[in-house]
Amino acid sequence: MNKTQKSAIFCLVTFLFCVVVMAYPFISIFILKSWPESFFSRFWSMIAYFVFIAASIIFLRKKQSPAEPDFDERDDLIKKRAVLVSFVSVWILLAAACIIPRFIVGETGAIPVYVLTFINLGIFMVAMLVHSIAVLVQYGWGGKDGQG
Amino acid sequence: MTQQELADKAGVTRQTIIAIEAGGYSPSLTLAFKIVKVFGVSVEEVFQYGKGKS
Numbered sequence: 001m002n003k004t005q006k007s008a009i010f011c012l013v014t015f016l017f018c019v020v021v022m023a024y025p026f027i028s029i030f031i032l033k034s035w036p037e038s039f040f041s042r043f044w045s046m047i048a049y050f051v052f053i054a055a056s057i058i059f060l061r062k063k064q065s066p067a068e069p070d071f072d073e074r075d076d077l078i079k080k081r082a083v084l085v086s087f088v089s090v091w092i093l094l095a096a097a098c099i100i101p102r103f104i105v106g107e108t109g110a111i112p113v114y115v116l117t118f119i120n121l122g123i124f125m126v127a128m129l130v131h132s133i134a135v136l137v138q139y140g141w142g143g144k145d146g147q148g
Numbered sequence: 149m150t151q152q153e154l155a156d157k158a159g160v161t162r163q164t165i166i167a168i169e170a171g172g173y174s175p176s177l178t179l180a181f182k183i184v185k186v187f188g189v190s191v192e193e194v195f196q197y198g199k200g201k202s
Contacts, residue, residue: 074167
């Protein structure tokens with residue numbers, strides 16, 4: 001696995017983790033209507049992040065060979081295509097974010113400000129997930145030899 | 149010569165060499181010349197333009 005594939009997997013796992021971390025306070029505050037009491041229950045995500053980042057540094061730094069470049073022309077091409085796919089996904093999500101609330105709250109309805117924050121963060125995270133998936137699909141899901 | 153050794157000498161990743169060998173990627177002129185320089189032969193001896201793919 002080369003560095004671009006490792007970076008794509010790292011981004012994929014990181015942003016999936018972000019989605020889980022965002023869902024946890026959202027569910028606690030708006031659905032369960034209560035906030036955990038213990039230190040670990042409140043800050044488990046911060047602890048998990050530190051452990052994850054430390055393990056990822058080792059994973060990302062390890063090279064297939066000492067002379068391996070960080071990226072080559074094929075990696076460049078794959079990344080450019082992935083950015084294009086991610087850009088298209090942002091437009092689709094923005095359109096959905098404009099259309100869906102109309103059906104939920106009506107044309108003259110109101111949306112709380114914090115919902116806009118969740119929408120913006122959600123669009124960003126999905127765009128990063130789409131980018132990572134596009135890179136991995138072009139590599140063939142990071143198979144042993146990265147064929148694809 | 150292994151794929152990794154060729155990749156190191158050509159300045160690309162092993163995955164790129166594999167993709168070139170499998171016909172899944174067409175290298176740039178610069179990379180093609182780097183590869184043939186490693187083997188010490190002409191471009192035509194390493195790369196052929198076939199029907200529908202290079």
